[in-house]
Amino acid sequence: MVQINERGVNVAVLGATGQVGMVMRRVLDERDFPVRDLRFLASARSAGQVLDWRGHAIEVEDVAKADLSGIDIAIFSAGGGTSREWAPKFAEAGAYVIDNSSQWRMHDDVPLVVAEVNPDDLDEIPSGIVANPNCTTMAIMPVLKPLSDAFGLKRLIVSSYQAVSGAGRAGVEQLMNEAKAAVDQGADKLVFGGDAIDFPEPTKVVRTIAFNEVPFIGDIVDDGSEETDEEQKLRNESRKILHLPDLKASCTCVRVGVFTAHGMSVNAEFERDVTPDEARAVLREAEAVELVDIPTAQLAAGKTPSFVGRIRQDQAVDGHKGLAFFVTNDNLRKGAALNAVELAEIIARKHFPDQL
Numbered sequence: 388m389v390q391i392n393e394r395g396v397n398v399a400v401l402g403a404t405g406q407v408g409m410v411m412r413r414v415l416d417e418r419d420f421p422v423r424d425l426r427f428l429a430s431a432r433s434a435g436q437v438l439d440w441r442g443h444a445i446e447v448e449d450v451a452k453a454d455l456s457g458i459d460i461a462i463f464s465a466g467g468g469t470s471r472e473w474a475p476k477f478a479e480a481g482a483y484v485i486d487n488s489s490q491w492r493m494h495d496d497v498p499l500v501v502a503e504v505n506p507d508d509l510d511e512i513p514s515g516i517v518a519n520p521n522c523t524t525m526a527i528m529p530v531l532k533p534l535s536d537a538f539g540l541k542r543l544i545v546s547s548y549q550a551v552s553g554a555g556r557a558g559v560e561q562l563m564n565e566a567k568a569a570v571d572q573g574a575d576k577l578v579f580g581g582d583a584i585d586f587p588e589p590t591k592v593v594r595t596i597a598f599n600e601v602p603f604i605g606d607i608v609d610d611g612s613e614e615t616d617e618e619q620k621l622r623n624e625s626r627k628i629l630h631l632p633d634l635k636a637s638c639t640c641v642r643v644g645v646f647t648a649h650g651m652s653v654n655a656e657f658e659r660d661v662t663p664d665e666a667r668a669v670l671r672e673a674e675a676v677e678l679v680d681i682p683t684a685q686l687a688a689g690k691t692p693s694f695v696g697r698i699r700q701d702q703a704v705d706g707h708k709g710l711a712f713f714v715t716n717d718n719l720r721k722g723a724a725l726n727a728v729e730l731a732e733i734i735a736r737k738h739f740p741d742q743l
């Protein structure tokens with residue numbers, strides 16, 4: 388534990404050495420988070436590693452050996468299993484836990500929150516645990532919420548184009564290794580593609596991901612739907628965050644050979660008429676949203692907003708009740724680390740005002 392300031396809240400980051408943890412450390416700094424004591428935790432693998440934070444050398448602690456007392460807010464990005472084991476223990480010891488995994492998102496006593504969309508859901512945190520939404524859900528919520536308020540969202544069809552960093556460091560390494568191996572085999576083989584290229588065996592994404600698209604993320608859910616859990620997360624989490632329990636939503640999640648920033652093709656149907664111009668007028672005023680002509684992954688990577696563009700009337704919906712558009716967003720920033728830090732800021736203001 389290292390004291391950073393005289394006043395502020397005591398913060399612990401579990402999974403501090405991972406990709407999301409790395410961005411989390413940067414975002415805590417960028418946003419000048421009101422931190423008093425700061426602790427970094429991970430597994431025994433990284434324990435003892437020293438990470439710099441604003442000139443302070445902070446030694447990574449093995450969570451299994453850590454003293455959990457005195458933590459006000461713990462931000463977790465260490466996977467579902469770690470969260471299942473440790474979130475209740477941190478909460479029991481008095482911390483509010485903000486969890487990035489899918490472990491707690493659909494629990495009734497766990498608020499699932501996008502900072503700009505439903506911050507009031509943080510007024511009561513009965514279990515001491517708060518969930519950060521899945522990165523695809525997160526990206527489209529700031530866009531859908533104001534449209535839903537204005538025109539009454541009824542039905543959603545989403546196809547995602549998800550970056551490999553969404554699959555952790557292992558996903559990034561797979562794309563890097565495959566891309567290097569393929570490029571080394573020369574342009575002719577790249578043009579022929581398919582079996583002409585000799586790729587290494589996939590190590591994380593279920594098929595070759597370099598120069599490819601793989602319509603399979605997560606695991607098939609054992610409910611006869613043949614959907615993956617990633618596809619169901621988008622439907623279930625959207626319903627919970629937007630407070631629309633009957634929202635009809637169908638999703639196809641696709642991994643693509645991009646390192647960072649997810650894309651979402653969205654077809655949304657509304658109760659009331661809406662034209663693209665009316666939608667743009669609403670979105671121009673929306674928090675955490677930026678209107679652009681062509682929202683690409685490269686544009687979104689390293690940035691904060693959800694970029695939305697290609698807004699059109701959906702020609703498959705009668706009248707003017709449907710919109711088609713595309714959204715891109717950095718899956719490691721707003722999709723994970725930034726929203727978690729924003730939730731920590733809201734919790735600090737609501738629940739620790741005397742320490743600020």
Ligand SMILES: NC(=O)c1ccc[n+]([C@@H]2O[C@H](COP(=O)([O-])OP(=O)(O)OC[C@H]3O[C@@H](n4cnc5c(N)ncnc54)[C@H](OP(=O)(O)O)[C@@H]3O)[C@@H](O)[C@H]2O)c1
Nearest residue numbers: 402404405406407429430433464465466488553555556723
């Ligand atoms: N990547 C994304 O776009 C994204 C978006 C939203 C949410 N998330 C969620 O964020 C979490 C982390 O993702 P990531 O991409 O950062 O993964 P990552 O790069 O693989 O990092 C995993 C982190 O968790 C720690 N960890 C793993 N097992 C642990 C254990 N048993 N006890 C304590 N610490 C443990 C690792 O510590 P060591 O260094 O000790 O191994 C590392 O710090 C996951 O729950 C993921 O679902 C990711």
